[in-house]
Amino acid sequence: MCKYNRRVWFAIATVVAIVFAAQGDVCGAAETISNGDALAQFSFEGTTFATTLNEFHRRYPAAILNRDDSDEKIGLRNFAVVGTKAADGAFFTFLDQQLHSIQIFYYPERINKMGGAYMVSKKVFHAFGSPIKTETKGDADRAVWSVDGKTAILSIIPSVLGIKVTDDAVDAQIKERQGLHADLGF
Numbered sequence: 001m002c003k004y005n006r007r008v009w010f011a012i013a014t015v016v017a018i019v020f021a022a023q024g025d026v027c028g029a030a031e032t033i034s035n036g037d038a039l040a041q042f043s044f045e046g047t048t049f050a051t052t053l054n055e056f057h058r059r060y061p062a063a064i065l066n067r068d069d070s071d072e073k074i075g076l077r078n079f080a081v082v083g084t085k086a087a088d089g090a091f092f093t094f095l096d097q098q099l100h101s102i103q104i105f106y107y108p109e110r111i112n113k114m115g116g117a118y119m120v121s122k123k124v125f126h127a128f129g130s131p132i133k134t135e136t137k138g139d140a141d142r143a144v145w146s147v148d149g150k151t152a153i154l155s156i157i158p159s160v161l162g163i164k165v166t167d168d169a170v171d172a173q174i175k176e177r178q179g180l181h182a183d184l185g186f
Contacts, residue, residue: 038127040148042165044102045085049150049167052097053077066091074177076100095174101166111161120161124154 042049047059057063060081069078075096082089088110091103106120114120124143125131131143131154145152149169155162 039129039145039150039152039165042102042150042152044087044090044104044165047092047099047102049099051099053094053099054097056092056094056099060092063092069093071178071181074174074181076174076177095170095177098170099167100170100174101164103162103164106161108159117156117161121154121156124163128152 045059047056051059056079060079063079063081066078066080069091070076076093078091078093080089080091084090084104087104088107089105091101093100093103106114111117111120121143128145128147131145133142133144135142135144139157141156143154146168149167150165151168151171152163152165155164
C-alpha cells in the first residue's frame with residue numbers, strides 16, 4: 001500500500017462521502033451514506049458500549065491486560081484481543097465496568113482480502129456518514145466523526161488501518177480522574 005495510492009483513495013472516499021451527503025436523496029444517495037446511526041449505536045462483533053467488563057471477559061476469555069495503557073489507580077483497564085473474527089486485533093478500554101473505547105486494527109493482508117483500502121474506507125464512510133474533519137500528518141491520514149456522544153477516528157498509515165470509537169462521556173470521566181490523581185512531584 002504505497003503512500004500515493006493510500007492518499008488518493010482516502011481523498012476519493014472523503015469527496016464521495018461529502019458529495020453524497022450534500023445531495024441528500026438524489027439518485028439514492030441517502031442509501032449510500034448513512035446519517036451516523038452506525039456510530040451512535042456502534043457495535044463490534046456484538047460488543048457495544050453497554051457491554052460491561054464481566055460480559056467482555058465472557059466474550060473474549062483470552063483477552064490480555066495491557067498494563068502499559070492501563071491505569072489501575074483510576075480504574076482504567078485496557079485489554080488486547082489478537083485475531084478477532086473480523087479484524088487482526090483490537091483494544092478494548094474500560095473505566096471500572098463501563099466500556100470507554102474500541103480500537104480495531106486491520107493489516108495489509110486482511111485489507112487486501114476485503115477489496116483493498118479504498119473499499120474498507122468506503123464502507124466506514126458509508127456507515128458513519130460525512131466526517132467532521134479529515135487531515136494528513138506525515139504518513140498518516142485521518143478522518144473524524146462525532147455523533148451522539150461517540151467519536152470515531154479512521155487512521156490509515158502504510159502498514160495498518162485502524163478505527164477507534166470512543167464514548168465521549170466516559171472519556172471526560174477518565175480525564176477528570178487523571179487530573180485528580182496527577183503526581184505533580186510536590
